[in-house]
């Protein structure tokens with residue numbers, strides 16, 4: 001069969017050459033071979049001779065069309081492009097380069113290189129990437145300058161003894177809010193309490209008229225629910241109210257829908273896809289920004305209940321003379337990281353649980369006693385953090401569904417993984433390449449294995465397990481993310497019987513084709529419909 005196909009291809013090629021020589025002019029006939037010869041010489045020079053002369057430089061994954069390089073592969077299926085590059089260089093996991101729209105991007109696939117990169121602030125900078133994202137998000141040039149201009153050391157407002165620009169100070173403010181301590185306890189209490197209040201049978205029934213969460217219900221108390229909508233609505237609503245107070249959603253009931261529409265297409269923002277091809281994302285982003293601008297324009301006493309971080313950021317931005325539209329764009333970046341990932345992890349865990357009834361029963365048995373003894377949402381979440389099976393499922397899910405990426409700009413020559421990386425380029429860590437490493441996670445690394453981390457708890461500390469990044473930009477939201485996800489699961493499993501509405505329906509597939517910078521969503525339309533029955537407690 002293969003020989004037949006090859007013969008057919010050769011025959012077609014031969015026919016093409018004959019037809020071409022018969023129909024083409026003298027100039028085309030001379031120009032064509034010259035073009036082909038130039039392309040072959042360029043490729044030989046660039047990908048064979050040059051690397052031989054510069055053995056210390058990171059090698060480039062070869063390509064045929066200058067400038068275009070790997071652009072299509074990168075946007076159509078970036079993970080496969082990284083895998084292709086890693087395997088092309090014999091899985092050595094040394095840094096290699098790909099070309100995307102004329103720019104060279106170095107790709108790191110070794111855990112040791114990723115760790116080294118995330119700690120390096122001398123040759124690698126992150127601020128330029130953040131400024132670029134702020135501009136894409138809608139911040140004005142003046143707003144960006146005000147966020148990044150050096151300030152006089154001051155102890156008025158948020159202490160800034162080193163006179164850091166507000167852009168850098170805000171990273172510190174995020175850590176103060178989200179790392180364990182009083183500020184996190186307060187925020188978490190509000191957020192987790194809202195999960196407790198939302199997960200009731202009445203709320204499922206109430207959701208019925210909108211037909212998004214509850215798809216159908218029957219008089220015997222059963223309700224068919226979209227797992228995706230149920231989790232997304234509960235967690236996004238809880239986070240929005242906990243961070244901004246209830247005024248934001250009360251005045252903009254469409255915010256969650258607009259944000260979700262933006263989030264689904266947000267890769268277009270990260271990769272700066274021009275407007276004509278990213279209209280839906282741009283419109284959803286603008287509607288979300290309008291809601292946040294109106295929020296900051298309304299009198300502060302009309303929006304009580306915002307968290308410490310939002311209050312401090314607002315005070316500091318006003319003191320720096322930043323306009324409300326720019327304040328909205330800055331906080332939209334925060335809203336995006338707060339709400340873009342954790343609910344998707346929760347969705348995948350619940351999808352795995354309803355797929356495997358034994359796993360579902362084991363986890364339910366483990367969490368039920370915790371739920372019955374815990375005195376408050378915060379103590380329950382602390383107890384759930386100590387449930388070995390549940391935490392192992394959380395870690396394994398994170399490993400399988402994460403597509404997080406870290407990006408830095410190189411400002412001076414840098415040696416990483418034994419290779420020289422040149423300034424003026426970007427370096428990128430696609431964490432999925434490391435999280436799927438068979439040498440670390442075993443031969444079945446590509447698949448979900450509920451007990452992988454239970455059998456081998458040291459994997460959680462392995463430098464290949466970094467779904468939240470590491471080093472200077474190590475995700476400060478990792479504590480809250482775990483709390484919200486485990487609380488949803490603990491409460492849902494102890495208040496309801498939940499099972500797949502159609503046992504034969506296929507398990508949703510990960511959306512691997514669209515570029516993603518965090519947790520992957522399921523392929524569009526591949527939700528899980530579950531039947532939910534309230535338990536008599």
Ligand code: HEM
Nearest residue numbers: 171174337338341342404406467468469473475476477481
């Ligand atoms: C499962 C959920 C989450 C995952 C997988 C995740 C992953 C990440 C990763 C990989 C980074 C580092 C990016 C880089 O190096 O450029 C990061 C940064 C960040 N994350 Fe998360 N995140 C999650 C949830 C959250 C939540 C819930 C919040 C807030 C409540 C949050 C807030 C942040 C912030 C503020 C940063 C920027 C840190 C900095 O630049 O210093 N994340 N996250």
